[in-house]
Amino acid sequence: MTQEATEEKQTKPLLPFIKVPDNYPDEEAYIWGSKCSDCGSQFLGERLACGKCGGQTFEEVRFSDEGEVYVFSVVHQGVEEPFVGAIVDLKDGPSVRATISGLDPAKVDAGYRDWFGTKVKMYIEKVATDREGNDVIAAKFKVV
Amino acid sequence: MRDVAVVGVNMIKFGRYPDKDVVRLASEATIGALKDAGCTINDVEILVSGNLYQSNAMVGQRIMKEIGATGIPVINVANACATGSTAFRDAWMSVASGAYDVALAVGSEQMGKMGLLGGGGGGDRAYRTEGVMGTGIMPGVFGQAGVEHMRKYGTTQEQFAKVAVKNHHHSMGNPYAQYQKETPLEDVLNARPVAWPNTLFMCCPTGDGGAAAVLMSAEKAKQYTTNPAWVAASVLTSDPYQERNPTMTDINTVTRIAAKEAYETAGLGPEDLSQVELHDCFATAELLHYENLGLCGDGEAGQLIDEGATAIGGRIPVNASGGLLSKGHPLGATGVANIVELVWHLRGEAGDRQVENSKVGLAHVIGLGSACTINIIKK
Ligand SMILES: [Zn+2]
Numbered sequence: 001m002t003q004e005a006t007e008e009k010q011t012k013p014l015l016p017f018i019k020v021p022d023n024y025p026d027e028e029a030y031i032w033g034s035k036c037s038d039c040g041s042q043f044l045g046e047r048l049a050c051g052k053c054g055g056q057t058f059e060e061v062r063f064s065d066e067g068e069v070y071v072f073s074v075v076h077q078g079v080e081e082p083f084v085g086a087i088v089d090l091k092d093g094p095s096v097r098a099t100i101s102g103l104d105p106a107k108v109d110a111g112y113r114d115w116f117g118t119k120v121k122m123y124i125e126k127v128a129t130d131r132e133g134n135d136v137i138a139a140k141f142k143v144v
Numbered sequence: 145m146r147d148v149a150v151v152g153v154n155m156i157k158f159g160r161y162p163d164k165d166v167v168r169l170a171s172e173a174t175i176g177a178l179k180d181a182g183c184t185i186n187d188v189e190i191l192v193s194g195n196l197y198q199s200n201a202m203v204g205q206r207i208m209k210e211i212g213a214t215g216i217p218v219i220n221v222a223n224a225c226a227t228g229s230t231a232f233r234d235a236w237m238s239v240a241s242g243a244y245d246v247a248l249a250v251g252s253e254q255m256g257k258m259g260l261l262g263g264g265g266g267g268d269r270a271y272r273t274e275g276v277m278g279t280g281i282m283p284g285v286f287g288q289a290g291v292e293h294m295r296k297y298g299t300t301q302e303q304f305a306k307v308a309v310k311n312h313h314h315s316m317g318n319p320y321a322q323y324q325k326e327t328p329l330e331d332v333l334n335a336r337p338v339a340w341p342n343t344l345f346m347c348c349p350t351g352d353g354g355a356a357a358v359l360m361s362a363e364k365a366k367q368y369t370t371n372p373a374w375v376a377a378s379v380l381t382s383d384p385y386q387e388r389n390p391t392m393t394d395i396n397t398v399t400r401i402a403a404k405e406a407y408e409t410a411g412l413g414p415e416d417l418s419q420v421e422l423h424d425c426f427a428t429a430e431l432l433h434y435e436n437l438g439l440c441g442d443g444e445a446g447q448l449i450d451e452g453a454t455a456i457g458g459r460i461p462v463n464a465s466g467g468l469l470s471k472g473h474p475l476g477a478t479g480v481a482n483i484v485e486l487v488w489h490l491r492g493e494a495g496d497r498q499v500e501n502s503k504v505g506l507a508h509v510i511g512l513g514s515a516c517t518i519n520i521i522k523k
Contacts, residue, residue, distance in 0.1 A: 014271065014273060014276065014277060015273065015277060041385075041387075044391070051385050052385040070292075070295075070388070070392070071288045071291040071292045071295060071392070072288065072291055073279060073283070073284050073287025073288045073291060073339045073340050073341075074287075074337070074339065074340035075274075075275065075279045075281070075283065075284045075287070075339045075340075076336070076337045076338055076339065077281060077283045077284075077338050077339055078274065078275075078281065079274070079275050082337070083275050083279075085275070085278045085279030085284045085287075085288070085339075086278060086288075087278070087288060087388060087391060087392045089388075094387070094388075094391065095387070095388040095391045095392060096277075096278070096391055097273075097277055097278025097279065097280065097391055097392075098277065098278045099275060099276060099277060099278055099279075108340050109301070112291070112294070112340075116295050127276050128269060128270040128271070128272070129270060130270040130271070131270070136270050136271065138273075138276045138277050139277060140276070140277070
């Protein structure tokens with residue numbers, strides 16, 4: 001049983017809007033979503049209907065790995081090390097919640113005004129192993 | 145819709161009551177409100193009970209069993225932090241529609257030390273998103289909401305911190321507040337950071353509480369009081385589509401559409417308000433809502449707090465009760481307690497925190513996700 005489980009080990013996305021291609025890791029995972037055919041609104045992941053206009057036809061879109069920091073907080077609550085938790089506007093895409101590396105949480109008081117609009121790039125990282133032994137991957141962001 | 149009067153109100157001091165159950169907390173407030181109205185449970189035609197964490201446990205019916213089970217319709221309401229205020233609105237609708245003449249709105253919650261601040265992220269470590277893919281916990285969300293205001297208007301952490309200084313100062317006059325403690329600006333800024341720009345003193349505590357209000361038709365109210373408070377508007381909204389929502393929760397739009405509808409319904413504007421009890425779950429939120437409620441223009445909230453306009457004695461006192469920051473935020477009880485507070489001020493019964501000559505009060509609550517209620521109560 002153990003051996004079988006190991007053989008079937010898969011890579012799973014932390015959140016459903018991270019697409020793991022069939023030929024992963026030869027092709028890197030990416031953030032994907034749905035673009036409403038009626039009004040053009042874009043959403044992370046799959047949609048049943050458009051949250052803006054109610055349309056039910058969508059085009060599947062691979063979103064850019066590049067984006068800009070819109071806003072952020074430095075979160076201390078519930079974690080050992082504070083982290084920069086941001087909202088990143090993806091280039092030509094929707095916004096995504098993002099943990100940012102390359103901005104020093106300790107320097108927020110002095111430097112926060114310079115953080116707005118910071119260019120960031122998404123990268124994929126294994127963050128955990130689930131109960132079945134599968135790799136769980138997440139989309140993280142670093143300052144360009 | 146018919147005119148609806150608030151005839152009786154009551155709340156218990158918010159705090160921690162590990163030796164009582166939630167039905168007891170709710171019932172104490174309810175018996176107080178019935179006594180205040182001069183009526184009994186036998187006069188009540190419908191009960192709406194707001195409770196979030198025990199919303200599957202028939203809290204409303206259990207209150208009836210505790211204080212007098214008369215067989216009337218009972219509705220249990222859950223709407224995140226707007227649970228109590230939604231219960232109040234449902235009670236208002238029950239009377240305003242003409243279906244009932246006497247309705248009881250009860251809000252209750254027992255949270256202990258579980259906290260809104262939370263550890264974040266769900267039980268299965270493999271699927272923890274908090275800190276891995278940004279933040280979704282309340283402090284993070286309200287930190288970001290404040291930072292958006294900083295980005296747009298240059299608002300400073302110190303201006304947000306002044307909200308905590310003011311509300312904690314107001315609490316000194318409110319024996320019903322969970323915490324009565326002065327927090328000078330320096331203490332607020334130096335308190336443990338929770339989620340920038342909010343420090344610990346800029347986050348509301350959680351706890352236990354109960355609050356109740358008796359609502360009556362105008363005709364019925366005459367039999368019980370010569371001095372009722374009137375519901376000038378009772379509005380509930382959900383958040384409309386907005387580009388970054390729900391990735392970034394939007395507490396502004398949902399409030400703005402509620403405010404517009406409430407002012408139109410009441411035939412009043414922000415300039416007519418004597419005071420406001422608004423949803424300061426975090427200090428950052430209060431400044432945003434100054435603008436969302438039209439207390440000042442967009443981008444002027446920092447200046448409004450700097451000038452002291454929202455302190456008791458200022459142009460438009462906000463959170464004379466001490467707000468959620470000091471009064472506490474037992475979710476289901478919060479929205480009803482706001483109404484209790486306003487009615488006490490309108491009657492001139494608010495003790496050391498009394499807003500002079502208060503004639504019109506606005507109560508605002510946000511349930512993240514989002515629901516917004518605005519109730520305008522007038523003399
Ligand atoms: Zn659409």
